[in-house]
Amino acid sequence: MTLPSFMLGGMLATLFGAAFHVWRGGNGFRLLLYQGLAWLGFWGGHWVAGLLGWEFASYGPLHIGLAILGSWTALGIGYWLSLMQNPL
Numbered sequence: 001m002t003l004p005s006f007m008l009g010g011m012l013a014t015l016f017g018a019a020f021h022v023w024r025g026g027n028g029f030r031l032l033l034y035q036g037l038a039w040l041g042f043w044g045g046h047w048v049a050g051l052l053g054w055e056f057a058s059y060g061p062l063h064i065g066l067a068i069l070g071s072w073t074a075l076g077i078g079y080w081l082s083l084m085q086n087p088l
Helices: 005-025 029-051 064-081
Strands: none
Touching: 005 029, 005 064, 029 064
């Protein structure tokens, strides 16, 4: 992983987290939650693509296709889990 590809991935993950926050709204805690989920999902998707050897929409050493899918999946699941009420 080169520094430029890491920076591109970080910018994309940050953009996805911010876009999700603009779309769904919330306070500062939600923004941090969405940023963390976007980063975890993005780099998790990149890691899984490298582990499995999938080359879907790769840009240099960065597996952007599955990284984007991982980011949006983590954001969706995290948002859904944050809506659940504590029964206690």
